[in-house]
Amino acid sequence: MNASFVETPAKTTAQPETAPRVHIAMAGQPAAPSGPVGEREIAVELKDVTCWYGSFRVVHDINVRVAAREVTALIGPSGSGKTTVLRTINRMNDLVSTFRLQGSILLHGQDLYAARTDPVEVRRRVGMVFQKPNPFPKSIFDNVAFGPRINGFKGNIGELVEASLRRAALWDEVKDKLKQSGMSLSGGQQQRLCIARAIATEPEVILMDEPCSSLDPRATLQIEELMAELKTRYTIVIVTHNMQQAARASDRTAFMTMGDDRAGFLVEQGPTIEIFTNPKNRLTEDYVSGRFG
Amino acid sequence: MTAASRPLTRRQPISERVIETFLFLAAALGVVTTVGIIIVLVAQAAEFFAQVNPIDFLTGTVWSASIQPFRFGVIPLVVGTLAVSLIALLVAVPLGLLAAVYLAEYATMRTRNLVKPMLETIAGIPTIVLGFFGLNFVTPHLLKPIFGSAIGTFNTLAGGLVVGLLITPLIASLSEDALRAVPRGLREGSLAMGATKFEMVRRVVFPAALSGVMASIILALSRAIGETMAVVLIVGTSPKLTFNPLESTQTMTAFIAQISAGDTPQGSIQFKSLFAVALVLFGLTLVLNLISNRIVRRYRNIY
Amino acid sequence: MTAVTPPAAAAPRFEPQLMRRKLSGTIFLGACLLAIGLLLLALILLLVSVLTAGVQWLDTQFLTSMPSRHPQNAGVLPAIVGSLEMGVIIGLITFPVGVAAAIYLQEYAADTFLNRLLRTNISNLAGVPSIIYGIFGLALFVRVLTLGDSLLAGALTLALLILPVVMIASMEALRAVPNSQREGALALGATRWQMVRGSVLPAAAPGILTGIILAMARAIGEAAPLIIVGAVGFVTFLPAPIGDRYTVLPIQIFDWASRPQSDFQGIAAAAIIVLLVLMVLLNALALVIRVRLSRNIQW
Numbered sequence: 001m002n003a004s005f006v007e008t009p010a011k012t013t014a015q016p017e018t019a020p021r022v023h024i025a026m027a028g029q030p031a032a033p034s035g036p037v038g039e040r041e042i043a044v045e046l047k048d049v050t051c052w053y054g055s056f057r058v059v060h061d062i063n064v065r066v067a068a069r070e071v072t073a074l075i076g077p078s079g080s081g082k083t084t085v086l087r088t089i090n091r092m093n094d095l096v097s098t099f100r101l102q103g104s105i106l107l108h109g110q111d112l113y114a115a116r117t118d119p120v121e122v123r124r125r126v127g128m129v130f131q132k133p134n135p136f137p138k139s140i141f142d143n144v145a146f147g148p149r150i151n152g153f154k155g156n157i158g159e160l161v162e163a164s165l166r167r168a169a170l171w172d173e174v175k176d177k178l179k180q181s182g183m184s185l186s187g188g189q190q191q192r193l194c195i196a197r198a199i200a201t202e203p204e205v206i207l208m209d210e211p212c213s214s215l216d217p218r219a220t221l222q223i224e225e226l227m228a229e230l231k232t233r234y235t236i237v238i239v240t241h242n243m244q245q246a247a248r249a250s251d252r253t254a255f256m257t258m259g260d261d262r263a264g265f266l267v268e269q270g271p272t273i274e275i276f277t278n279p280k281n282r283l284t285e286d287y288v289s290g291r292f293g
Numbered sequence: 294m295t296a297a298s299r300p301l302t303r304r305q306p307i308s309e310r311v312i313e314t315f316l317f318l319a320a321a322l323g324v325v326t327t328v329g330i331i332i333v334l335v336a337q338a339a340e341f342f343a344q345v346n347p348i349d350f351l352t353g354t355v356w357s358a359s360i361q362p363f364r365f366g367v368i369p370l371v372v373g374t375l376a377v378s379l380i381a382l383l384v385a386v387p388l389g390l391l392a393a394v395y396l397a398e399y400a401t402m403r404t405r406n407l408v409k410p411m412l413e414t415i416a417g418i419p420t421i422v423l424g425f426f427g428l429n430f431v432t433p434h435l436l437k438p439i440f441g442s443a444i445g446t447f448n449t450l451a452g453g454l455v456v457g458l459l460i461t462p463l464i465a466s467l468s469e470d471a472l473r474a475v476p477r478g479l480r481e482g483s484l485a486m487g488a489t490k491f492e493m494v495r496r497v498v499f500p501a502a503l504s505g506v507m508a509s510i511i512l513a514l515s516r517a518i519g520e521t522m523a524v525v526l527i528v529g530t531s532p533k534l535t536f537n538p539l540e541s542t543q544t545m546t547a548f549i550a551q552i553s554a555g556d557t558p559q560g561s562i563q564f565k566s567l568f569a570v571a572l573v574l575f576g577l578t579l580v581l582n583l584i585s586n587r588i589v590r591r592y593r594n595i596y
Numbered sequence: 597m598t599a600v601t602p603p604a605a606a607a608p609r610f611e612p613q614l615m616r617r618k619l620s621g622t623i624f625l626g627a628c629l630l631a632i633g634l635l636l637l638a639l640i641l642l643l644v645s646v647l648t649a650g651v652q653w654l655d656t657q658f659l660t661s662m663p664s665r666h667p668q669n670a671g672v673l674p675a676i677v678g679s680l681e682m683g684v685i686i687g688l689i690t691f692p693v694g695v696a697a698a699i700y701l702q703e704y705a706a707d708t709f710l711n712r713l714l715r716t717n718i719s720n721l722a723g724v725p726s727i728i729y730g731i732f733g734l735a736l737f738v739r740v741l742t743l744g745d746s747l748l749a750g751a752l753t754l755a756l757l758i759l760p761v762v763m764i765a766s767m768e769a770l771r772a773v774p775n776s777q778r779e780g781a782l783a784l785g786a787t788r789w790q791m792v793r794g795s796v797l798p799a800a801a802p803g804i805l806t807g808i809i810l811a812m813a814r815a816i817g818e819a820a821p822l823i824i825v826g827a828v829g830f831v832t833f834l835p836a837p838i839g840d841r842y843t844v845l846p847i848q849i850f851d852w853a854s855r856p857q858s859d860f861q862g863i864a865a866a867a868i869i870v871l872l873v874l875m876v877l878l879n880a881l882a883l884v885i886r887v888r889l890s891r892n893i894q895w
Contacts, residue, residue: 095779095782097706097707110301114301116302117302118301118302120785120786120787122785123782123783124784124785125301125785130779130783132776134779136777136780136795137799137892138798146784150784150794151785181892198784201784201785308789309788309789313788313789315696316697316699319696322759323697323718323759323760324714326721326756327721329732329736330728330729330731333732334731337731388631391628391631392628392631392632392635411632411635414639415638417814417879418872419816419871420817421817421853421868422849422868425864425865426645426646429645429861489617490621491620491625492621515723516723519725519727521727522819525850546727549727549824571727575724578723578724582719586719
């Protein structure tokens with residue numbers, strides 16, 4: 001890790017928004033690539049992925065391609081297996097002893113589930129932000145420094161912490177109280193702290209599991225604005241229940257639903273605009289127009 | 294992008310395996326201790342049983358280890374222990390259960406913060422202090438005024454009372470946990486049918502918690518049986534087969550302590566007899582603990 | 597339009613007898629309060645009887661002298677020193693071993709037969725009478741390891757006695773740390789040990805430390821196992837961990853309380869007061885630690 005981490009903070013492009021309704025053009029949507037994924041660099045690719053917990057098949061035949069430095073949203077009703085799919089990308093499902101995966105998942109071409117692959121290293125390169133903010137009961141500084149320290153960071157840790165907090169749009173609010181406990185922050189601040197913590201290990205991909213579901217609307221908006229900045233450096237995959245959020249904040253969307261056998265499957269994926277305004281599949285159209293889910 | 298092409302392999306450092314091995318060894322110490330205890334007791338008791346017939350030991354009703362003729366029938370010691378323990382239960386079960394029900398169903402936050410520390414204090418008192426209390430207060434100032442000359446300076450009743458005080462917090466806290474574990478739905482359901490609070494407790498909550506309560510009582514019994522210091526000063530050193538709690542007798546634990554603290558030579562038959570008694574004691578408490586665990590485990594799945 | 601007539605007044609089918617039932621409830625509550633009152637009374641009587649018997653014997657001479665055949669000259673210093681020495685040694689042993697075992701069982705052990713056996717074994721060991729530990733200590737530490745009647749043998753015996761308690765308390769403290777903390781650490785690329793050391797242990801520290809201190813308080817109050825391994829009640833020097841005979845407060849109390857003269861009962865009571873003060877200090881320490889360290893922790 002040789003890059004210099006001290007930099008001027010990027011300016012936020014704040015766009016005024018009305019509450020977007022699903023079938024209209026997205027307000028504030030940055031120039032989204034509308035071509036097929038094949039034209040873009042692919043960060044993560046799931047090929048024919050099927051997952052089991054013991055004998056229960058959770059999801060099957062998942063084929064998703066996540067383009068680099070974009071926000072890809074996984075949407076779908078409860079039980080469709082979106083979180084399971086998300087957690088395969090950083091091998092967090094391994095924590096359940098009965099979990100099995102068939103198929104392959106490639107991170108920039110490398111197989112995440114190869115026998116020689118170390119899940120610990122995978123998790124350094126693929127960061128995760130959880131549904132409920134989970135800062136450690138340590139100081140703000142130690143929270144952000146935790147990842148680099150355990151991964152053998154050799155460099156100025158103070159600069160790394162500051163840069164990460166800046167990129168998470170939290171620096172100004174905490175720079176005078178870095179020694180205070182991370183748990184003394186508000187919900188939205190805690191979540192941004194968790195984002196800073198994830199960024200500090202220099203991941204290539206950041207996974208977000210419904211990151212705003214326990215936050216108030218203002219904090220939610222802050223996180224969404226942050227995502228727009230973060231994607232200039234990181235690939236982001238986000239699972240969300242909130243369709244409006246997916247429509248607002250993502251470049252590409254993949255829609256999953258639960259089949260009659262209670263296993264989840266991928267229905268359709270593509271540029272967000274198309275998924276929401278011109279979906280090809282009837283199920284997708286029903287979901288995004290609110291007829292079910 | 295060079296970062297992306299870095300390999301995902303990183304061999305698990307040796308230190309991780311080493312640490313896990315150390316931790317495992319620490320945990321295995323528990324099994325080693327149990328096995329060690331059993332080996333020691335059995336081996337030493339075997340030496341005793343080489344000289345004394347085990348059947349005579351287990352069924353004999355006279356225990357005379359220091360006075361000729363030597364007789365080693367363990368029944369008086371067992372009866373002495375059980376007598377103390379049963380009196381202790383007679384005290385601790387009502388007091389403990391009433392306290393438990395109060396804490397689980399009636400107490401406010403404020404009263405809870407008074408009662409629970411009190412119980413924890415009683416539980417934290419070193420048992421020798423309880424023995425002192427029994428010797429210097431319970432027998433002379435409590436029992437003698439009631440029973441007069443019918444009661445000796447050393448007697449089973451005082452031992453039972455003191456041990457009862459000792460185990461009451463155990464019954465109280467374990468039973469309180471069992472009562473609290475009863476789901477709210479059961480309570481609300483019965484109240485919604487017009488039951489009074491007492492009826493809800495008596496007819497619904499308490500029966501639902503019964504297995505936990507019983508397990509706590511069995512554990513308390515086991516604790517009472519294994520107690521030494523609280524009884525060694527009070528109950529006496531004259532084991533005899535008697536059911537009169539006003540008389541003196543001796544518990545298994547007190548006998549073991551007496552022989553160890555005294556001048557008995559370590560190779561003598563008296564000294565060896567303490568291992569046989571210890572084996573009986575260990576077996577008894579082990580069986581009770583296993584039964585208690587069984588009850589908890591069998592009925593835990595109901596919710 | 598037919599008028600709707602209410603049904604004929606039927607004979608009452610319910611006789612709630614609310615008054616009587618509520619009265620039973622009140623009586624029951626009274627019984628509960630009576631029980632608690634009795635317990636409180638017993639506790640007060642105990643403390644008062646000890647205090648009144650012992651406080652007159654409690655002076656600096658008592659605290660700084662050796663035992664003697666004459667109660668007036670007797671002191672409790674070797675016992676205090678012995679108890680403190682023993683406490684330190686016990687703490688040094690049980691802290692690493694107990695916490696390490698708890699970490700293994702709680703964070704590393706999969707749900708295999710062997711590991712379930714280890715767990716049930718711990719709870720069985722916690723129920724073994726303390727005097728049995730004394731017998732085991734006699735065989736292992738005194739004889740096989742030839743430590744003799746030393747304080748070290750006694751400390752090792754008591755360390756074994758409280759080890760299950762420390763393990764159980766530590767396991768509970770570890771269990772109380774929510775999984776979101778573990779996942780947060782793992783998601784950053786931590787190995788299991790890095791996760792435990794960096795995230796789980798610091799969060800469980802207040803509970804673990806409190807458990808250890810309370811277990812040590814219990815060990816300091818124990819006498820039965822020490823009687824078996826050779827502690828004695830008449831030691832007129834300050835014991836070293838190996839090579840000397842030794843005494844601790846509970847043993848000294850036992851020795852004095854076993855003598856019929858009422859003066860000896862008096863100094864036994866005074867020694868009890870010293871022991872109780874020591875226990876109160878330890879419990880207060882545990883409380884302070886728990887409050888101060890868990891200030892930041894709200895799950």
